[in-house]
Amino acid sequence: MLLTPRTTASGPKALRTPRVAAALIAATVSAALVAASAPSPATPLGIGDRLFPHLGNPGYDVASYDIAFTYRGDNRKPLDAVTKIEAEATASLDRVNLDFAHGTVRSVEMNGRRARFEKSGEDLVVTPPAPVEQGDRMQITVHHTSDPEYAKGTQGGWVRTDDGLAMANQADAAHLVFPCNDHPADKAEFRFRITAPKGYTAVANGLPVGTTRHGGATTWAYRHHHPMATELAQVSIGRSTVLRRQGPHGLPVRDVVPTKDRKAVEPWLKKTPDQIGWLEKKVGRYPFEVYGVLIAGAKTGYELETQTLSLFERELFTRPEYPAWYVESIMVHELAHQWFGDSVSPRSWSDLWLNEGHATWYEALYAEEKAKKPLTDRMRAAYGQSDSWRAAGGPPAWPKAPAPGKKISIFRPVVYDGSALVLYALRQEIGHRAFERLERDWVRTHRDGNAETADFVRLASEIAGRDLSGFFDGWLYGKKTPPMPGHPDWNSGK
Numbered sequence: 352m353l354l355t356p357r358t359t360a361s362g363p364k365a366l367r368t369p370r371v372a373a374a375l376i377a378a379t380v381s382a383a384l385v386a387a388s389a390p391s392p393a394t395p396l397g398i399g400d401r402l403f404p405h406l407g408n409p410g411y412d413v414a415s416y417d418i419a420f421t422y423r424g425d426n427r428k429p430l431d432a433v434t435k436i437e438a439e440a441t442a443s444l445d446r447v448n449l450d451f452a453h454g455t456v457r458s459v460e461m462n463g464r465r466a467r468f469e470k471s472g473e474d475l476v477v478t479p480p481a482p483v484e485q486g487d488r489m490q491i492t493v494h495h496t497s498d499p500e501y502a503k504g505t506q507g508g509w510v511r512t513d514d515g516l517a518m519a520n521q522a523d524a525a526h527l528v529f530p531c532n533d534h535p536a537d538k539a540e541f542r543f544r545i546t547a548p549k550g551y552t553a554v555a556n557g558l559p560v561g562t563t564r565h566g567g568a569t570t571w572a573y574r575h576h577h578p579m580a581t582e583l584a585q586v587s588i589g590r591s592t593v594l595r596r597q598g599p600h601g602l603p604v605r606d607v608v609p610t611k612d613r614k615a616v617e618p619w620l621k622k623t624p625d626q627i628g629w630l631e632k633k634v635g636r637y638p639f640e641v642y643g644v645l646i647a648g649a650k651t652g653y654e655l656e657t658q659t660l661s662l663f664e665r666e667l668f669t670r671p672e673y674p675a676w677y678v679e680s681i682m683v684h685e686l687a688h689q690w691f692g693d694s695v696s697p698r699s700w701s702d703l704w705l706n707e708g709h710a711t712w713y714e715a716l717y718a719e720e721k722a723k724k725p726l727t728d729r730m731r732a733a734y735g736q737s738d739s740w741r742a743a744g745g746p747p748a749w750p751k752a753p754a755p756g757k758k759i760s761i762f763r764p765v766v767y768d769g770s771a772l773v774l775y776a777l778r779q780e781i782g783h784r785a786f787e788r789l790e791r792d793w794v795r796t797h798r799d800g801n802a803e804t805a806d807f808v809r810l811a812s813e814i815a816g817r818d819l820s821g822f823f824d825g826w827l828y829g830k831k832t833p834p835m836p837g838h839p840d841w842n843s844g845k
């Protein structure tokens with residue numbers, strides 16, 4: 352049985368640290384080499400995420416992305432794009448590695464000067480035209496294409512819809528759309544400018560900051576005022592209508608829907624303000640300046656909590672066999688992610704259970720309160736499957752690596768109901784009042800930041816007034832599901 356990873360010398364942390372150190376050493380060593388002799392070869396780097404070792408890059412911290420896309424009306428053709436990255440160097444760098452694996456790079460400028468670049472693995476490796484020291488500000492401008500066409504059988508960031516494009520970058524596909532530091536540990540502010548032909552509407556995360564018309568095209572500009580992970584970026588281009596309404600305390604709510612479907616989906620969309628109010632009662636104020644639902648005419652097979660504008664496939668709202676309570680609880684799942692996963696982002700992908708466990712928890716709680724679907728029944732059923740989920744996908748906080756070529760396969764039952772079950776066990780263990788306080792304190796303490804499993808264990812222990820690390824070790828890292836507090840009769844092997 353593993354201990355909480357960040358607090359043990361021989362457990363999972365030991366596996367994690369050398370990778371980060373090695374990457375940093377590689378950057379330092381190559382800086383030394385370049386001073387002494389010829390430039391070092393460009394090599395792909397990562398920040399050492401256990402599940403996605405190639406994601407992210409050491410040596411800098413991105414402050415903002417400013418991304419311009421030009422769409423010409425054909426969702427099979429590459430878009431022209433310009434990505435401007437403002438970052439601060441956290442080490443001396445003779446190379447700056449960005450993640451970018453799909454699309455053509457035309458030119459790179461750094462701090463106003465032309466910079467050399469090459470592709471290496473899934474990285475775009477830029478050679479700064481002047482030395483970069485720790486603490487230096489870097490402005491990197493990449494002129495590139497953004498290609499919505501992917502090799503057969505592979506998953507990309509762009510989703511082709513009936514009438515344009517939407518984005519679904521989770522977990523590791525943002526760098527198939529734009530150059531970036533593609534790991535949720537490096538959140539940044541985002542601005543978008545999207546140019547599209549007449550008849551199209553473009554919407555992105557955050558609020559609009561203006562539109563300009565030129566010839567037959569319009570440029571739509573958006574800005575989001577909170578830090579965001581690259582995996583949560585959203586750009587929708589389509590023959591869409593933007594529906595506006597008001598949420599609690601004047602919160603702007605805007606939904607983006609295919610114009611032809613607007614009447615059919617309205618009965619669902621008008622439920623959002625009350626859902627926000629319901630969640631605010633549970634966990635506190637909605638964390639961003641705007642929310643809304645993006646409905647895509649596409650068969651994605653999933654919904655996605657893209658920040659301030661969650662992505663839903665149209666069929667969820669149009670297929671008659673889905674009961675109303677089910678559709679609404681899925682809407683609440685994505686909405687809950689705005690607190691859990693978006694505002695509070697995972698430090699590494701092994702912390703995914705904190706995203707999905709909480710979103711599933713509020714999805715199930717909503718179904719209990721609004722549709723009389725008892726949470727305990729659902730948790731009892733989950734308990735019955737928990738051991739087999741753990742065997743298939745690993746324990747909740749130490750999931751198995753994604754299957755080769757199937758990167759979203761980390762989204763397994765163990766991180767959904769299998770992790771909501773951990774929260775249920777915790778509530779059984781510490782009581783409703785302490786649990787509810789924990790939830791509110793968690794999203795307030797880590798708002799707009801990153802947090803990891805050890806932070807959750809620490810806060811829960813603080814609120815319960817006793818050390819819960821033994822309790823969490825079993826529930827988060829055990830091969831077998833521990834006995835359920837208060838339900839000694841529950842059987843985890845059936």
Ligand SMILES: [Zn+2]
Nearest residue numbers: 684688707710
């Ligand atoms: Zn989710």
